[in-house]
Amino acid sequence: MTIVLVALAACGNSSNQSQNNNSTQSTNEDSLNADLTKKALSASDSNTEKDDENEKVDTPNNEVKKDKDSSTNNTSSQKEEYLKKFNDTKKEMDEKKPTDDTTYALKKVEGDRYDVWDGLLNEVYDVLKKQLPSEEMAKLRNEQREWIEYRDQSAKEASLKYKGGTMEQLEYVTVQNNLTEKRCFELVREYMK
Incomplete structure (x- = not known):
């Protein structure tokens, strides 16, 4: 126990x-x-x-002013944004290399580059349709149609030196690509506000 x-x-x-x-x-x-x-x-x-401390009360007058300032800043920053985007894209596209030295691989790289620049060209054109007054947009539309004819004609002329050869199509796409890239920068610099 x-x-x-x-x-x-x-x-x-x-x-x-x-x-x-x-x-x-x-x-x-x-x-x-x-x-x-x-x-x-x-x-x-x-x-x-x-x-x-950072919060401020907006009066109706300040809101209107704020909207005007912000729209001005948005468009100017939009222009800068596109230029930066294009410079980054240019650098990226310049670094693209073909998988081998065949004409097919070279055409593939140039075709991919063209697709990127053509997409950016269309994107900028859509932004400009919203930004520009109708008269200025009508003028740009005509100019763009003429430019497309110029681009395609220039590509055709450049490719004729390889007429019938495997390099003909490569030269055509390369010229289209280079002119489209250049046009993207032109549209932003000359038209985007």
Whole structure:
């Protein structure tokens, strides 16, 4: 009986110690969580104060002015954005290399380059349709039609030096590609506002 009482007492002490350790650990975790919560709330309050400092009330007059300024900035930044996009694309296209020296591989690279530049040309043209007044757009439309004829005729003339050879189509696409790239830059520089 004595042995049973000693064993029960030992279990009780062990259980009490375990509960005390768990209680202490739980208290430490609660304290840590409370500190983290305070820091998070403090940071949130600090950000809210900064947001409040930056927030300004717009009056109707300021809103109109803001809209005018923003449209001017958007179009000028749009022009810069397209020039940057074109320069990045030019660099990327110049780095494209054929997989081998066959005419087929060379035509593939030039064809891919042409597809990219032609897509960008159409994209810019669509932006200009929205930006330009109708009279100016009508003038650009006629100019663009003439340019397409010029591009295709120039490509045809350049390719004739290889008439009947495997290089004929390669030369045609290369000239179209180069002229289309040049035209993209021209449209943005001369027409985009």
